[in-house]
Amino acid sequence: MTKHETHKKEPLMHISKRMDMKKWQAWLIRLGAFAIALIVCGIVSSILKPGSFGKFYAYLFKGVFGTPRRIWLLLQNIAMLLCVALAVTPAFKMKFWNIGAEGQVLMGALMCALCMFYMGGKAANGVIVLVCFIASMAMGAIWAVIPALFKAQWNTNETLFTLMMNYVAMNLVRFCVNKWSTNGSGVLGILHYGWMPSIGKYTYLLNIIIVAVLTVLLWVYLRFSKHGYELTVVGESTNTARYIGINIKKVIIRTMILSGVICGIAGFLLVSGTSHTVNANLADGRGFTAILVSWLAHFNPAAMALTSSLVVFLDQGSTFAGDSFRLGGSFSDIITGIFFFFIIASEFFINYKVKFRAISKKKEKALAEAVAVATVEVTEEEVR
């Protein structure tokens, strides 16, 4: 309802929800935010390392596109981040705040390493890879479905639950690594069996292809499948879901299993396809970054390819810049953090309209009339 009439002093500005934002306008705002973020990052860089403003951008690009190896690394990192972002998306679309992707990925990775560790040499490589793949998915799903079961049954707060599950997973990984490492160093060396095959001489190509396929599949799932439709309805309005007879509990559990499966795949790709070993920092915060990536893309897998590229680009480029400036590896975290701030803030201007007091009364009235019908409906309801 229009409450702005009720203020005694009219506030300096009035914030209201925006409905009429065109898609290209929204993207223009985001682009603007990205540009401003880049400029601010440059300024920060030149504060930390005086005179590096111009160089920062040069290094940014050099660090990403400088050599073919770096480009491959970029694509690989994008693929990994995108994969985790894909995993959290169905749950988020359902308004299930799964911030446990980190743990789900780790458990998938752990399961993969477990299979590689115990099956190594006892079966054909192809079999091991297949078993790893399935086991990873299963473990990711199990780790994800636990909070979902409690959410569905007792409405247990999923944000806090999944957050805690992350740390349980990390400690489990550390435990296993310690058990397995024979030299007592607490570091598990490279496992020699169960590597994913590489296509030609491109080590990461298969990873990238798998994630690309996954992106398309998830896009299709969310957009064209009945399941995707159901989880969208549940996320938008549980009342509507009830009205058309959707079993909400079932949808929550099913969707979280899917989320977990994709996390498991990410874990599998990280172990079998990339590092061939496992440690507690394997996921490298991707579980959290992925949330930002997914949210910024409005849970659209295609847009997520773009946002994850941006994040990885900035991360990798600024890491290189940081190294070149002798600012250390954490420089990139600061840059990424700043980037996030600007992009998050830009969402406000997409979702809300800010009217300043100076606006003429006439305009306000016209606006009020535009929402009149809806208002009447609402007040009528309030009356009851």
Place this chain on the structure above:
Amino acid sequence: MFSFLREAIWFGTVYLYGSTGEIITEKSGHLNLGIPGIMCMGAVGGCVADIWYMNSFADPSKMPAGAVIIIGILGAMLVAGLMGLLYSFFTVSLRCNQNVTGLAITTFGIGVMNYWSERMGAKGISIYWVRQCFAQTFPCAGTIGDFGKLFFSYGTLTYLALAIALIASFVLRRTRIGLNLRAIGENPAAADATGINITAYKYVATVLGAAIAGIGGLFCMVEVTTSFQYSVDAAGWLAVAIVIFSVWRPSLAVLGSMAFAILYYIPSRVQVDFGEKELIKMIPYVVTIIVLIIISILNKKETQPPQSLGVNYFREER
């Protein structure tokens, strides 16, 4: 046994700052997942302030301890408070998603902390004398045996943490300010109807909570770790866990922090190999999950998270 308990109280200080700060924030209905990052920023802020102060002395060993402590605390609170301000600007004024904003702040804070500690390490700056100041305790501590050790052997920051937690507990339960704040976290629309300035309360609660958590970061730096390597952010996540464990009560957070500290210390005290220690370290999180499940099954109103936790309040939205 006494020394064990003493270490629990001492190390629990880290968690206590973080969880007290987070409880105050969460009571206003905001789930601040930026706490780990904010604690990092507090650590940086406090140390930077003290190093700056230390540099004004030719002989750092002659620094007045009181001044070092106060400057350190103020520095930590200021920087952490600024991060809290950023968080509340994003979530209260811009109504951005709380989880996303918090995670971004954590990314940023950890980045700043690591960056700064690498710099310090590279420059070879030591805060040995600063640490000495913070380590000062009651002179009688050593003289009255175990008992004295248990109560009087801590640095200023530990007593401050206990004081803050108890004051916070008192304010939340026994004063109108606390009542209003709790009402906002439970039912902002009802609070709004009674004329409480919701925005102001949310801002103050978040900034204050962040500032308190920031002191916890400082504590890590000046009391716990000898290098700049201790991962403050891990303590931050545990602090979030303790909030649940203590069912959103600062007085219980004191016990929760001690319990978690004991769990942190058990691995170093018991004779198990390195691997099993990791399993013991897992216990706090598992316990937290169990507590979370139990309170949701019992569904008792008093032990639930604040009703509107995680939901931004927008008056014109129904």
Place this chain on the structure above:
Amino acid sequence: MDKKVAVELKNISKFFGDVVANNKINLEIYKGEILSVLGENGCGKTTLMNMIAGIYFPDEGKVYVDGEEVVIRSPKDAFSYHIGMVHQHFKLVDIFSAVDNIILGEKMPEYSIKEEAKKILDGDTDKDFKVRAKKYLKVAGLPFVKVWKWMKFNYLSKARIKKIQSIADRYGFDIDLNKKIYEMSVSEKQTVEIIKVLYRNADILILDEPTAVLTPQEIDKLFAVLRKMREDGKSIVIITHKLNEVMAISDRVAVLRKGEHIATVETSETNEKQLTEMMVGKKIDLNIDRAEPKNSEDRLVVAHLTMSNHDGIKVLDDVSFTARSGEILGIAGIAGSGQKELLESIAGLNKLSEGEIFYYNPYKNNEEVDLRSKTPIQIRDLGVKLSFVPEDRLGMGLVGNMDIVSNMMLRSYQKGKTMFLNRKDPKSLADTIVEELQVSTPGTSTPVRNLSGGNVQKVLVGREIAAAPTVLMAAYPVRGLDINSSYTIYNLLNAQKEKGVAVIFVGEDLDVLMELCDRIMVVCAGKVTGIVDGRTAKKEEIGLLMTKTDFGADKEEEKENNDD
């Protein structure tokens, strides 16, 4: 007895867009009286009172309190003029005790150091040094006094209960102030809200339908309390539509109809019949077509339906009726009398405690189907073609953020054996509906939230009709719609009726019900108070049935009506 005017409204008007909620209303509220504001749903009685309480701001007109013109822009302003309102939806914090809810948000009494200092130093001509020094010392101590007072105010001592208890005792409220809100019954919650208003020194109390949620015994108690308040000199305004209560409690009655103030009369000089006439007005001809039902047969039989809500209050109480094919069954009643629950129960959204719902399938030789305790999907799988237009369009019937095509799929998305959605049929359905019902929209990929109320409703009704129902239930399908859209909906319903569909229409405008429906079932407080013929029924008759709260004596009448 000459009474003083507490509040006076002059030419108050309020518009919501094109809709006139209140039109030039003049009303006086006296001190020490109980005034009833009587009217049907949507007549603007709550809107009017909300303007005194500071929820809305009048578009035209003036408000006088104690003879002085005032501007009330917020509930806070209203409190400063000692006006308090108890809304229908309680705004209480569940986990707090009654006491804490009552004192919530209370401001500390003004304490100005400057003025206190002035008081001390006033007329300071004393030459005696000692006396002066003492005075200045006192002034110097004032900031500390202020801090002390602030701390004392802030501390939630046990004594805080005393003042509230004294208010409760004074008016005879029977309540445990330390009880938590979530443990309370609705009537206790209401008591807390009333005490809250009194605690803030309200002299003018506005109660919005206070009896709607209460049992008869609780109502008696409330009335006793209200009478005590009146003796205390307070003005009380009760918004209501229950005639017997108006007669029982009030000194005067102000009747509103469709945003107009009809009259204000002394209760002692009027009777229920006269009030009903004023409330519902003369019958207005709307020229809605109505054909005679053809080949009518029983389609849906509901028997002894009983259901309780979360608070354990019976929202449906032994409801029985039959919906027949080829006719429109209207359901009339004050909002919240169980209409919503009734329709939702039939649609399979609620758990029933008692009762039967049978459907007779016309495609299978009127085979009997038991619908009790079935989910919407089970009902559909049984081959029951049941369509439901719920009251809450964007919250239940449609998904606001989805486009028209996706909303078309809500009912049909499960069709087909693949796991993929069929978007083609919904797309063509959306096109058809947009074209045939003249939905004004940029395209079928526009989120429905961006459509106006009338167009939203066309989309919803269009979708439900497209399912070729044999039973069509519509709850307040024309609420908030303009005249043209309303007639589109009426025509759609009539077309369905002529196709042989059993239509159930829940409406609020009696004129519409009486011209559209073949039979009208009247409900009140979850019970059926009568079923009348839409062609012969009198408006006053329906009005009386809607407000009838004494049951028992009218079973025969009901039977008669059922027979035709």
